């Protein structure tokens with residue numbers, strides 16, 4: 623069986639992880655390279671009301687079902703198909719749907735907190751941290767959350783100050799030390815992107 627390479631892309635909210643992951647993936651076929659997001663594994667909270675769910679801390683490691691993600695990554699490495707959960711940011715809950723994910727030679731794993739968990743970290747062959755200034759990140763997040771995640775301006779500001787910023791300082795920023803590569807400016811750093819594309823290309827040629 624061919625070996626699977628797992629490339630982790632971490633970084634603060636709004637840093638450009640998704641852009642970088644998508645641009646890297648676009649250079650390859652769906653059979654060779656897939657993207658998995660830690661965000662898909664946010665826990666379900668059917669026991670709570672919508673209002674209660676909006677008040678949870680989504681920037682703490684416990685907000686994610688990381689054990690399921692680890693299990694899925696191990697299965698993909700064994701050449702097995704998995705069914706990943708689907709998360710709704712507008713409902714603050716899992717939808718109950720699943721998406722079939724077939725194994726691939728290269729898995730790009732993306733998320734704010736992926737370097738924080740030791741077992742998850744140890745599955746990665748290459749760890750990339752996207753390092754973008756905090757002012758740029760919050761501006762991007764504000765626009766995205768209002769436009770794409772159905773949030774109000776007030777709720778984004780409240781959440782940022784109450785949980786996102788303190789948890790970033792406690793968990794995300796310190797996890798940068800585990801990175802093999804640190805990429806400034808996120809998805810718009812063409813030189814870094816080209817280096818990653820070349821690395822993946824040579825992995826696939828092996």
Ligand code: CTP
Pocket residue numbers: 633634635636637638639640641659661664680681710711714715732733734763786
């Ligand atoms: N989050 C939220 N509401 C939820 C679940 C998560 O607002 N119900 C937020 C968390 O506060 C966390 C963020 O989602 O900070 C994680 O996604 P983020 O990293 O911002 O988005 P990506 O597209 O993965 O990354 P990037 O912005 O770097 O492209």
